[in-house]
Amino acid sequence: MYKGLENYSNIANVFTEAEICHIISRSDQGMTRAELSRFTGFSKSTISKHVDTLLASGYITEVYENKKTSYLTLNEDCGYVVAVDLGATSLKIAVCNIKGEPMLVDVAEDIVVNVPPTDILERVVKTANSMIEKLGLERDKIIGVGMGVPAPIEYSTGKPVCPPIMKMWDDFPVKEYLSQAFKTRAYVDNDVNIMALEERWKGDGRSDDNFLFIKLGTGIGCGIIINGNIYRGSNGCAGDVGHVSVEGFNHLCYCGNIGCLEKLAGGAAIAESARGMAQTGKSPYLSQLMNKGETITCRSVNDAINNLDEACIEYIRSVGRYIGEVVAKLVIFYNPTKVIFGGGITNFGDVLLTPVREVVFGRSTALATRNLQILKSRLGDNIGVVGAAILVREELFKPNEFSKVLEAMR
């Protein structure tokens, strides 16, 4: 509750301004007043009144295409966001403008995540602070912090819940820590959810209300977009598809179960199989690499495929079929318009995705696949931090939250 709540007409104004700002924030090139009027159903005069307030507040700005046409767009200098993407082995930290465009990015690839959380969070604060200084930004222009973490997250509190690969973070109040360190609002979510959100606003999901983003990397996870928003489930672990069982497969998984997809199609599993193919000589290309003393990794398998090593091509095709079996069920359950794949394993390209498509289109229902597209993500290098910045933008411009911002300015 914030001051002024008793005064309904005032609230209505603030909510309308928040809503207008939210709509503008979601459009890349901006919107005209006429478009805003059509979009919201408010009259042009009502829109004009609120737009004037927002222009005065500095949250939006007007860009003239020509004498007649002008677009209202977010003022990218109205505030900045600290965006963090923690992966299983990497840490990206960025300072972004409110549009989610990174201004400085710091990437570390030597991360061990199962350490006390403060070890990593202190590093985040230190690095971000030096970036803020380097950019010469005023501290009170930092209007939010967003962070993606490779763990199930209780979203309201921003605490990891039983995180399998970072057990020392269990129940640690990451959101509260970041909020206090940067003296502003903070939001923490599962890393794959954040990538799905980025796909929603900057990627191939921008015209889709219901789609799935599946990350194939060290781990395998699925971000679920329903009615345009992230669906997290009741414990924050919806879409944990890496631990779905695969038919006829009995490997033990660290989660305490057997036959999990991740043990078959995750990065570690692929590298292990590759070492086996090198040792047995099943893959001549990998054997050759091994004999040269090289370490066999997923990248070696990709090289082998580019050199038309048949054993590796057939192996990755089989991995694709296993993934396809799980995705076929996901498609029946969610009936999405798209399934978008991201993560390092997608570098295998169509050698992986063709068998995925084969199984999904063969084994889902006809209706659920009628308009379905299965795609490889086209998001760029900064995937993850851009998503974390968008998470802040989405939360900030929600009418309830943004009303507080506008009220505080009055």
Next chain:
Amino acid sequence: MYKGLENYSNIANVFTEAEICHIISRSDQGMTRAELSRFTGFSKSTISKHVDTLLASGYITEVYENKKTSYLTLNEDCGYVVAVDLGATSLKIAVCNIKGEPMLVDVAEDIVVNVPPTDILERVVKTANSMIEKLGLERDKIIGVGMGVPAPIEYSTGKPVCPPIMKMWDDFPVKEYLSQAFKTRAYVDNDVNIMALEERWKGDGRSDDNFLFIKLGTGIGCGIIINGNIYRGSNGCAGDVGHVSVEGFNHLCYCGNIGCLEKLAGGAAIAESARGMAQTGKSPYLSQLMNKGETITCRSVNDAINNLDEACIEYIRSVGRYIGEVVAKLVIFYNPTKVIFGGGITNFGDVLLTPVREVVFGRSTALATRNLQILKSRLGDNIGVVGAAILVREELFKPNEFSKVLEAMR
């Protein structure tokens, strides 16, 4: 767009009244003005003003518990709903009050659904009209029609999409037909979705925002409640779990695929297996029944279990394990708080549900099952028609729709 949209403050009032009515409609015993104020964040005086308008309109009424306390509740006589539940072999038609309470119900168990849609819809109109007459209701008090259909439905148009067991209904405008026949708004949805909605407001899902309702009957389907509302997917077929493949099972299904759960655990599959157990003598109880000349059905299997026939108990346990395998994946994907089972097959009770629980709790992730409950639905005989009436109530009291009703009355 409706008249008055240009006048923002008027709209705000109408929307507030719609919202209050929506909140009241969702509570069984009603709400006090103080509760409405806490619930909405509006001041008591604002609430009082809008409540007076609503009392005058006749949509709500005030019930005095004692001199000091009164509850605002829907006026059950403010309007009536025609509610229809079409099953694979049955047709229930009811006239309900706006609270979803049936006043008259007509049940036919001899239905063949794959006939021209007008054959059934004409029967619906005729039966409902004679009920309305019998009840002595004024025609203009019929404020909506709701219908559940055993098919995937495009919700916005109310048309079946590639319905597998009622192919003659494909693309038929059921919603438009009903709307014209009864001269009021009509809503058509998949029958299992409607049961899930009933579970949400009248059953064990009333305190759950994210849960699944699985109907085990002739067909097997899943209604998905996300954030308190039905999730339908992009083609209206989300949750079509009867056609998920089961490990190591190769029976042909009418959907064109093999190994579907429905061919293993649907009513027809169970009856067929039972006949096999009777013929081979594997189940002494069923053999005895067959030799007496009785037809072997699912009910026979239930009788056999009640007489401790071990073959039937073990068989239904195996059916439960197959269902459990599919539900384990659903639980990982959706992370619901509850999975509620309904439909005729649940009459097997714990003989069926114990192995379901065994597999789900054994084969989902620990976090997704932490607070999970697997239950048998406790909804009564009128399940389906009550849901259809609630569908109308939910749509009618959505601010956009109800604003039109209130505006028309002014």
